[in-house]
Amino acid sequence: MSKTSREKLIEIKNIDIIFGTGKKQFKAVDNVSFDIYKGETFGLVGESGSGKTTIGRAIMRLNSVANGEILFHGKPINGRITKEWDREITQKIQMIFQDPGASLNERAKVDYIVSEGLINNKKYSSEQERIEKVKKALMEVGLLPEFASRFPHEFSGGQRQRIGIARALVMEPEFIVADEPISALDVSIRAQVLNLLSNLQEDRDLTYLFIAHDLSIVRFITNRTAVIYKGRIVELGETEKLFNNPLHPYTQALLTAVPEPNPIKERQKKLQVYDPSVHQYEMDPPEFVEIEEGHFVLANKEEQEQYKAVLVGKGV
Amino acid sequence: MEQEKILSIENLVIKFKLRGQTLTAIRDISLDLYKGESLAIVGESGSGKSVLVKSIMGLLDKNGYIDSGQIIFDGHDLSKFKTEADWLKVRGKKIAMVTQDPMTSLNPLKTIGKQIEESVILHQGLKGKDAYEKTLQLLRDVGIHEVERRYGQYPHEFSGGMRQRIVIAIAVACNPQILICDEPTTALDVTIQAQILQLLTNLQEKYLLTTIYITHDLGVVAKVADRIAVMYAGDIIEVGQTNEVFFNAKHPYTWALISSLPQLGIKGQELYSIKGTPPNLFKEIKGDAFAPRNQYALKIDFVERPPFFKVSDTHYARTWLLDPKAPQVSPPEVLLAFFKGEGQ
Numbered sequence: 001m002s003k004t005s006r007e008k009l010i011e012i013k014n015i016d017i018i019f020g021t022g023k024k025q026f027k028a029v030d031n032v033s034f035d036i037y038k039g040e041t042f043g044l045v046g047e048s049g050s051g052k053t054t055i056g057r058a059i060m061r062l063n064s065v066a067n068g069e070i071l072f073h074g075k076p077i078n079g080r081i082t083k084e085w086d087r088e089i090t091q092k093i094q095m096i097f098q099d100p101g102a103s104l105n106e107r108a109k110v111d112y113i114v115s116e117g118l119i120n121n122k123k124y125s126s127e128q129e130r131i132e133k134v135k136k137a138l139m140e141v142g143l144l145p146e147f148a149s150r151f152p153h154e155f156s157g158g159q160r161q162r163i164g165i166a167r168a169l170v171m172e173p174e175f176i177v178a179d180e181p182i183s184a185l186d187v188s189i190r191a192q193v194l195n196l197l198s199n200l201q202e203d204r205d206l207t208y209l210f211i212a213h214d215l216s217i218v219r220f221i222t223n224r225t226a227v228i229y230k231g232r233i234v235e236l237g238e239t240e241k242l243f244n245n246p247l248h249p250y251t252q253a254l255l256t257a258v259p260e261p262n263p264i265k266e267r268q269k270k271l272q273v274y275d276p277s278v279h280q281y282e283m284d285p286p287e288f289v290e291i292e293e294g295h296f297v298l299a300n301k302e303e304q305e306q307y308k309a310v311l312v313g314k315g316v
Numbered sequence: 317m318e319q320e321k322i323l324s325i326e327n328l329v330i331k332f333k334l335r336g337q338t339l340t341a342i343r344d345i346s347l348d349l350y351k352g353e354s355l356a357i358v359g360e361s362g363s364g365k366s367v368l369v370k371s372i373m374g375l376l377d378k379n380g381y382i383d384s385g386q387i388i389f390d391g392h393d394l395s396k397f398k399t400e401a402d403w404l405k406v407r408g409k410k411i412a413m414v415t416q417d418p419m420t421s422l423n424p425l426k427t428i429g430k431q432i433e434e435s436v437i438l439h440q441g442l443k444g445k446d447a448y449e450k451t452l453q454l455l456r457d458v459g460i461h462e463v464e465r466r467y468g469q470y471p472h473e474f475s476g477g478m479r480q481r482i483v484i485a486i487a488v489a490c491n492p493q494i495l496i497c498d499e500p501t502t503a504l505d506v507t508i509q510a511q512i513l514q515l516l517t518n519l520q521e522k523y524l525l526t527t528i529y530i531t532h533d534l535g536v537v538a539k540v541a542d543r544i545a546v547m548y549a550g551d552i553i554e555v556g557q558t559n560e561v562f563f564n565a566k567h568p569y570t571w572a573l574i575s576s577l578p579q580l581g582i583k584g585q586e587l588y589s590i591k592g593t594p595p596n597l598f599k600e601i602k603g604d605a606f607a608p609r610n611q612y613a614l615k616i617d618f619v620e621r622p623p624f625f626k627v628s629d630t631h632y633a634r635t636w637l638l639d640p641k642a643p644q645v646s647p648p649e650v651l652l653a654f655f656k657g658e659g660q
Contacts, residue, residue, distance in 0.1 A: 047505040048476075156593055186360040187532055191576035191589035198586075213506060216535075220578035220587065240583075257510040259535030261577050263558045266538040271510050 008074070009175060009207050010036040010059065015068035017054050028054045030231040031068075033288065036175075041201065041208040043222030043239065045215060045254070051231040052211050056177045059209065060095050072175070091121055094168035098180035100160035104152040110163055111148035114138065117171045137170040138163075141196060158189035165196065169204075179211045194221060215258045219243050224294075227251045229274075233288065237295035245314060247297050247307045250274045279303070319350040322493060322526050323372070328385035328395070330364075330371055339597045341367045341380070343550040343605075349494070349526060354517075356529040356537040356558075358573070359547035362594055365530045368547075369496050371395075373411055374403035390493075409439050412492035414516075416499040418479035422471040428482045429455075429467030435489035454485045457522070459515055477508035481515065488519055495520070498530045513539055534577060538562065543630070546570050549595050549605035556631030563655050566625075566633035568613075569606045571647045580650050588650060604635065612637060612645050 017029035029051045036042045046052045057063040059070060061078060069076050077089050094117075097103035104113055114134045117123070124130040135145040141162040152160055161181065168176055178197070182190045198221065200206060212218050218225055219239055226236040227250065235248040246252045253274035260266050279286065284300040291297050291307050299307060330342035341364045349355055359365045370376050372387060374397055387394040390410060397403055415421045423431055433451045436442050442450055455463040458481040471479055480500065487495060497516060501509035517540060520527055529540055537544060537558070544561040546554040546569065554567040565571055574580070575588040592609040595601055604610070607617035616622075616636050625638035637645050646652065 047507060158593070187534075187573060188360055188576060188590040189593075191578075191587045192591075194578070195586050195589055215506070216578045220581045220583060253507060257507040259510070259513070259533065259539045261534035261538050261562070261574070261579060263538040263541075263562050266535070271514065273511075274507070 007038040008035045009038040009072065010209070011071040011074070012055070012059075013068050013071070015055075015058065015070065016066045017051070017058055017063055018066040028231055029058070031288075032228075032231075032233050033068075034226055034233065034236055036207060036209060038174075038207055039201075039205060040223040041210050041221055043218040043225035044209060044211045044228060045213060045218050045225060046228035047213065049230075050228045052228050053179055055228075056095070056179050056209060056211050059175075059177055060093060061089070087121060091117070091123065091171050092174045094171055094173035094176050096161075096164050096168055096176060096178040096181045099184045100157055100164050101184070103164055104160060106152055108151075109148065110138070110150055110152070113152070113163060114148070114167050114170050117167065121171070123171070133170055134166075137166040140169060140200070141166045142192075156189075157185050158192060161185060161189075161193055162196070165193075165200070169200065173206070175207045175209070177209045177211070180213070181210075182217065183212065183214060190217075197221070215243075215255065216260075227254065232298060233296075234298045235296065241295060245311070247291065247295075247310060248299070249278060319353070321348050322351045322389070323349040324386075324388040325368075325372075326386045326388065328368075328371070328387065329383040330367055330376070330380060331383045332377070332380045334379060334598075337598050340383075340601075341550050341597060342371070343601065344385070345550075345552050347545060347552060347555070349528065350543075351526055352524060353542045354520060354527045354529065354540055355543045355545065356531060356541035357545050357547060358531060358534065358537055360532060360594060362549075362597070363547040364550040365547050366498060367550075369413070369498060369528060369530060372494075373407050373413055373496065375407075408435070408490050408492070410490075410492055411494045411496065412487035412490050413496040413498060414480070414484050414487050414500045417503050418476055418483050419471075419503070421483050422479060424471050427468050427470055428474070429469075432482065432485050432489055435486050439490040450489075454489055455482075457488070457519065458482070458485045459511075460485075475508075476504055477512060480504060480508075480512055484512075484515065484519070488523060488525075491523070493526060494528065495525045496528045496530070499532075500529070501536065502531075502533070509536075516540065534562075534574065546573070549601060550597060551605060551634065553604075553606065553635070554633040556627065556633075560628065560631040564627070564631070565647070565651070566627055566631075566638055567606075567635045568610045568637070570633075571651055572609075574654065575648050575651050580654055588648060614642060 012032060012034050014031050014033050015029060016027060016031060019026045019028055032055060044052045054063055058065055065078050070078050072089060111134055114137055115130055118130055118133060124133060134148055138145055138147060143162055182193050185193060210222055222239045225239045225242050226233045229250045235251045246255055253272045256269060256272045281300060284302060286298050286300045288296055288298050289304060292311055297307060325345060325347045328342055328345045332339040332341055357365045371382060382395045385395060429451055432454055433447050436447045436450045452463045455466060460466050460481060501512050504512060531537060541558045543557055545552045548569050554561060554570050565574060572590045576590060578587060581587040590609055595605050603619050604617040604622055607613040614636050622634045622636045624632040624634050626632055636642055
């Protein structure tokens with residue numbers, strides 16, 4: 001997209017995330033690097049257990065990073081940082097959660113849920129200002145200001161997700177991690193929430209990290225996409241390019257696995273199954289390389305040659 | 317094509333009593349199921365699709381009851397069944413079900429071999445070595461390797477996809493005539509989903525099953541269904557063969573459902589979305605339940621429930637737009653392109 005600048009908002013540099021200690025260690029994220037540009041929507045797709053949510057949580061600083069660093073506006077956000085910077089990050093990076101049924105405090109009114117971040121960060125000077133901010137945030141996500149005095153159980157799934165979005169917006173963030181924000185919603189409500197997210201992005205110049213397993217939605221909403229498999233990014237590129245010309249066998253398998261809502265195409269499709277043993281990585285370990293401009297893939301020397309040949313063959 | 321009816325639902329009304337109020341979950345539905353076909357029931361949560369199949373299995377919650385109508389299967393009217401003993405002749409034996417979540421539908425304290433064998437012994441009357449052999453055969457049928465070793469393992473030793481295969485093995489072990497799959501793959505990853513759907517299709521052929529899929533995923537429907545019934549607010553609003561419903565949809569709700577798919581969206585533009593929310597089922601619904609959200613709604617839609625208008629021998633839709641007196645309305649632009657581009 002032409003609108004997105006090349007200004008790096010988030011830089012993830014060679015991060016490892018390890019759970020457990022001693023002999024029971026598990027490397028959930030293995031040497032992952034990518035940048036997110038200002039104003040874009042960056043998609044992260046993979047199966048459950050692939051580490052996509054873990055990366056999102058690391059940016060939120062909910063999971064600590066074992067190696068590597070994460071930069072926001074060029075400054076590290078993990079490790080030793082100043083108190084002011086810490087506070088600023090807390091405000092500028094917000095999250096939208098998957099399940100609107102579980103992510104809202106059942107015992108709190110919408111007013112409190114939306115303003116909790118404001119209260120914690122003292123981002124208002126008077127009570128009047130706080131109420132105004134909550135009102136504004138609710139209206140922005142298409143809810144009525146009167147809803148502030150109600151409890152979460154009084155709302156439908158789509159409305160609850162809007163409350164979750166309002167809670168993020170009220171902090172005036174620059175960057176939002178949206179972890180499967182619509183997978184718990186009904187089909188007819190999904191489109192509403194997707195449209196809301198795109199409109200907010202335009203109005204407020206937001207940047208999203210969109211974590212999902214539903215590739216059709218990722219294709220529709222993201223500018224660039226990274227595919228993650230077992231803690232490693234196997235392919236990254238501009239979304240349309242990636243969907244039209246997947247190089248890595250896992251990306252290809254993932255794309256054929258998604259059922260298309262078109263009975264004619266769907267029945268002609270041949271299912272591809274990914275078999276990790278196709279790679280011969282003992283002698284020639286893979287690297288994450290830029291195979292063409294802006295298109296990265298995890299491959300060893302031999303595969304790099306193959307992929308390049310494929311790209312030449314397709315006249316790209 | 318003359319097809320044999322295996323199950324026939326006639327004018328079914330199902331109600332629930334909830335906190336002193338009555339909720340109508342199924343509003344006067346009629347639906348036939350033909351032998352050997354695979355029918356998909358599509359709808360949002362709350363549309364009544366799960367309630368409908370639960371009533372076929374006699375698994376309605378205690379506060380739910382069949383108010384009127386019939387479910388004819390195998391010469392019996394299932395809606396008249398009162399006792400558990402009646403139901404046990406049908407449930408499991410003739411109609412089996414695969415549920416959504418394989419984590420919760422297996423017993424964590426029993427080996428998976430025993431759980432499948434239980435079904436084999438109970439429903440097929442096999443004993444001892446025969447039952448064991450049959451169990452191993454079933455495990456092989458659902459694509460599990462090293463069956464002798466796997467037989468003695470517990471559910472927690474299996475992945476989600478493998479567990480769903482075992483649930484399917486249990487369902488098939490009963491040699492049922494009808495297999496109901498209630499969102500069989502929503503809890504699974506896409507790559508696993510594709511494998512499970514393939515497995516179900518293969519088993520359907522091998523065991524000559526008639527299957528009912530319940531899902532909200534139109535991608536899954538496109539893959540597995542011969543026929544589709546679209547439900548909205550407790551009513552079937554459109555029914556037809558898969559290609560007819562996808563490429564020649566007539567009801568505005570079906571239009572809206574297909575148009576709001578991200579696959580039809582154009583990047584950078586608004587995605588088509590249905591305004592508002594589904595109706596409150598506690599209140600009596602007048603006319604077409606979708607009318608308040610329907611931009612094509614006619615005056616009569618708010619007054620009288622539309623009948624099924626015939627589109628073809630296999631395709632019916634419940635919308636006044638098909639009435640000869642109704643104004644000519646064409647579906648949304650995005651949809652016309654979809655109909656035309658892929659419809660051949």
